[in-house]
Amino acid sequence: MSRAFTHTETVWPRKEEIPPRRVDLGILGGAIRRLPPACWQPGMLFSGAPDGRLKDLTGEFPATFRTDKVSHPIFVLKALSHLGHKVCPCSSKKRGPARFIRKGCVLEITGIVTDRDTYLVEGCAFNLPMDPAFSEHLRFRGLVPDTCMERCD
Numbered sequence: 228m229s230r231a232f233t234h235t236e237t238v239w240p241r242k243e244e245i246p247p248r249r250v251d252l253g254i255l256g257g258a259i260r261r262l263p264p265a266c267w268q269p270g271m272l273f274s275g276a277p278d279g280r281l282k283d284l285t286g287e288f289p290a291t292f293r294t295d296k297v298s299h300p301i302f303v304l305k306a307l308s309h310l311g312h313k314v315c316p317c318s319s320k321k322r323g324p325a326r327f328i329r330k331g332c333v334l335e336i337t338g339i340v341t342d343r344d345t346y347l348v349e350g351c352a353f354n355l356p357m358d359p360a361f362s363e364h365l366r367f368r369g370l371v372p373d374t375c376m377e378r379c380d
Contacts, residue, residue, distance in 0.1 A: 337367070
């Protein structure tokens with residue numbers, strides 16, 4: 228084996244990983260309707276996740292389909308490197324112990340006020356890739372402040 232193959236880093240030096248630049252979403256504020264997954268952060272709330280798609284991804288949520296409501300919100304739990312995000316659906320119905328976003332919460336960035344308690348269904352969390360195919364239906368609601376998160380038993 229020649230030395231050229233043993234010293235590939237001298238030919239193609241490794242580039243330092245540059246973390247993605249955080250976009251200041253506050254500049255746009257309430258004007259934001261759609262947000263590409265690359266700009267998502269833990270604690271963000273989106274509405275409009277189609278129930279049929281949620282059922283496919285979680286296998287169990289929502290438990291029933293209603294004709295008057297065809298979507299649910301989703302909450303971003305954490306970022307998965309540059310691959311996507313771990314998210315969970317949300318419900319207005321309390322089903323056992325859960326974290327929830329309290330009614331009247333003023334969401335950061337947009338200033339939207341939540342009109343009801345919103346329970347995180349973390350038992351149905353799933354990984355959502357950066358692919359915008361799923362996120363095209365989602366409307367950005369805002370970033371949930373820690374002070375609005377509560378837990379019920």
